[in-house]
Amino acid sequence: MAKKRPSKPIKSVERVKDIQDYLKYRNYRNYVLFTVGVTTGYRAGDLVSLRVRDIKEALRRKEFEIFEGKKKNSKNIRERNRRPRIVEIRPKLSAILKDYIQDKKDYEYVFQSRKGTNHHIGVQAVSNMLKEAGEYFGLQDISAHSMRKTYAYKIYLESENNIVVVKEMLGHSSIEETKLYIGLDREMYHQYSKSLDDFLR
Template sequence: MKKQASRPIKNDRTVWDIQDYLKVAANRSCEGMRNYMLFLIGVTTGYRAGDLVNLKVRDAKEALRAKYFTIMEGKKQNSPFVREKNRKPRRAEILPKVAKELKAYIKDKHDYEWLFPSRKGNGHIGVQAVSNILKNAGLYFGLENISAHSMRKTYAYKIYITSGKDIVAVKEMLGHSSIEETKRYLGLDQERYHELSQALGDFTR
């Protein structure tokens, strides 16, 4: 069976609900705060989960000083040589609320520590673990196909709608190489084809 693509969270209230859901857990454990911060940074920067989990506390401190993250990002490739060649820096602002929460989160943490540590304490949290956390949160609110990648897609969809469907703006903020890549990413072709197909229902009256 073909794996379903991750979906964005299109409703702002649902994004807030998931933040609150994770924050409630954050009041009970350090892991809960980690999950909340990861989601908050993910949906407001659009970085890939694989890049976010590799951050260390020193990276967060540098970002807070600069007021933006700069991450060398890129899709995972089989060859380390291809992966290194395709990686490029992308800058994303840290919003004031995110900065406030992040400062509190890293207080008393050491520079060398992982920003989002594994529950076992032997490295950083894995992308699959992030997907599991968000899948459970999504199911609680009746959402399907929510995963770690949904954070980046939620970011992209929000820009798309807020900009008046400016596909170029989305392309630039995601760091895509072409508009076609961005259209595929947002599923715009499929959405448009569906609308046109539905219009053909006029013939069935």
């Protein structure tokens, strides 16, 4: 069985905008989910479980506060090592969310599945729709997790490669975890390996 390749960030701002446009015209729910994902860095699993009342509260406070964490299996019982991570809601995202939820009821899931208001879209469905969008624009290894990685990579560039800032904004426990997460070790390895070509005629 082939090893699953890790998802990649979308490194180009133009490609992020292309994917937004692509999703917007195909399925508005997916467009909104993508915009929230790349501007907050929350995991898809945490975003899909949001209800309208959660969004209203976040808009009132002008920030999300989501208890996030990776799911862990222990004797078939899912546990969560969760901690809150607060993320500012920027004005453009605020306007998108206000417009999107205006006709929805507080108890409804924000990102509903085709089954209706009592069911939210699954993470695998998010991965499928992003993979399709990514492939349309020639991008490989794009999945639901690419939203969080895109957020992280953008912060890395904007902070002038300050890995500590990225670590804090992602809520990671160590710098090594963050470096691995956004693929810096592999990127640096490739860059320095390329420099060895200078030795050859």
